[in-house]
Amino acid sequence: MARARKSVEVAKTANSQEDLLKFYRDMLLMRRFEERAGQLYGMGLIGGFCHLYIGQEAIAVGMQSIQIKGDQIITGYRDHGHMLAAGMDPREVMAELTGRSGGSSRGKGGSMHMFSIEAGFFGGHGIVGAQVSLGTGLALANQYKANGNVAFVYFGDGAANQGQVYESFNMASLWKLPVVYVVENNQYAMGTSIERSSSETHLHRRGVSFNIPGEEVDGMDVEAVREAGARAAAHARDGHGPYILEMKTYRYRGHSMSDPAKYRTKEEVDEVKKTRDPIDHLREVLDAKGWADEAAYKAIDAEVKAIVADAAEFARTSPEPDPAELYTDVYLEAAQ
Amino acid sequence: MSVDILMPALSPTMEEGTLAKWHVKVGDTVKAGDVIAEIETDKATMEVEAVDEGVIEALLVEAGTEGVKVNSLIARLSGQGGASPSAPEPTPPPKAEPRALSPSPTAQPVLADPELPEGTTFIKQTVRDALRDAMAEEMRADDRVYLMGEEVAQYQGAYKVSRDLLQEFGPRRVIDTPITEHGFAGLGVGSAMAGLKPIVEFMTWNFAMQAIDQIINSAAKTLYMSGGQIKSSIVFRGPNGAASRVGAQHSQDYSAWYANVPGLKVVAPYDAADAKGLLKAAIRDPNPVVFLEHEMMYGVEFDVPQIDDHIVPIGKAKVRRIGQHVTITAHSRMVGLALKAADLLAQEGIEAEVIDLRTLRPLDHATIVESVRKTNRLVTTEEGWGPMGVGAEIIARVVEHGFDYLDAPPMRVCQEDVPLPYAANLEALALPSVEKIVQAARAVCYVS
């Protein structure tokens, strides 16, 4: 029954004007949302850790574009962009960042721990690598239920060194689980560059000994992400098992808010911003095709700005959780 | 319309920082995202970006100024060019200080350890630097000692505890690992079995849950299983417990977990002198030692004795304050809270005796029982959960060894029995506080 469900098929050249304008808008929303989150942090409205997604927007947006209803997403703590891509309300994401009752976890989770069953978003995990086994388990459930869905599991270049990643790879391949592993290789894990942490730096090859196909993708090009994502999803959805996409990308900001930034030069960061920025790149594509003019960009800018301002205002004014919330959600009542 | 630029917070625990450098001058036009200043804390250097577009109207804090408080006014921007109308007022959050935890303990005068020689002089040192010095001294003295962990070398430690160690000892002895806790903890234990003396740093103890199998099944048990042949002289160390609003997965106190395991020693110092002396003792110890630090204590300064080889023996508690009405036990950061509570109680005529456990395994219950024999009342404190916890064990020991001395049922002050929430108000409610200790002490003294 379920296998009848078809994956989205896309070729890079086939993206419509409407698709590309939506990608542009979605990426810009993430960028402005994260910039605002950084500001709210500086003002003391957001506490704890806060890992911004700026620079990596094309991945969440491109991958989301090929998912079908019921597919799941799971990632680590750099999760705000993924939640927006999954369709969660910017208000409830921002209000979770400020720890207010209007947040998606009612203020109890914070930046690293948000979830939405409705959006197929399974977190939001703070322990590096943990989401990889959990995500493989989501895929196990898909196979078990024969629902034709795929789990999309995101993790970083640093997380790629955790043992449970390979334990998961083996089982996923052995049992042909419908899972796409998306490595967001932004080249650094906190202050450690991939060269200093990995004996095999081409992370798409990390599945070789488990017979998992993998490919390297320009993670700064939303169309390339979408095309590769469609291929990987089709592979997984059609019963051929896991697939690895290594997205080459870059994180513009510090690891969290506090970051000595001594492990890379300012020139390196500026060079990426200047030559590989995913939003600028898509704008060039749109310009070349003559699909958007100044007025169109202005309108998108204004729309995004208004959404972010509204989310920030909501997050600032939403009340703190009721003290009684402290003791809720620890257990469920067992059925009698 | 002018916009205030406030000193930003760069980390969960930052309260103040140095305004190292201005990148702009009065009259400069900036847009959102432009770097306007550089800020330094004891952990990091960061660039401050403009939040709005406009012209710099005034720089109100001179470059090089230290101790600039978070949220204080540092510059003013004229909202020329249309400051984004959507920018929320840069008012501080409703709770004026974003620090959710109870006030961090200030340096307390230390009762000198009886074993310190007469006339010992002291220097002021942070817990962070004391830990660093302990490692450096032991590494100088013994080539078998090496440090391994995530970001310990080039980055100088995620919390800067290993600052300058790479420079002094080189990459053979200060080793950056990939993010592979289970793996490198195993490598550490293996190398200890082969005669090295590793210090394995966990970025925080939360991440050691990935590695707990190697700590317990390999490090703690192999001496026994090998009939005494295989030794593991190894220290596992890092920050333990709640930091500030880092959420449930990053805020856990493992004191009771490890103190449950035979074959491990478990140490949790409070001040800088003990941090130094106990870490040196831990490194020299022939057994595996779990060394629990606290992020909120790293930057706190204390007196540290200026002697060549300051060693504090593992397994001995310390009476931090003498009193006759109630005994309060504490370890790590809770000692500061217990001392504060004792000061408040003294104003009400209740004199508390505060015992710093320092070591959780082996637990020095003799010192506690001795105190209860005098006070007849006991309050235990810990940052972690109560059930099956450190307080539960202390009360059991007091009942076993001093049942007749008790005039009131002992009380436990601990974290509420829930995962630690992120929201500032809920986090404050969940954690133990000075107020909760005061109330418990009153209760066991039957004072309302």
Ligand SMILES: Cc1ncc(C[n+]2csc(CCOP(=O)(O)OP(=O)(O)O)c2C)c(N)n1
């Ligand atoms: C098990 C575990 N170890 C260490 C950490 C601390 N930590 C958080 S993020 C991080 C770096 C991860 O880098 P990467 O996987 O490349 O993801 P990125 O931050 O670049 O998105 C580390 C070491 C953690 N959260 N969990």
Ligand SMILES: [Mg+2]
């Ligand atoms: Mg990375």
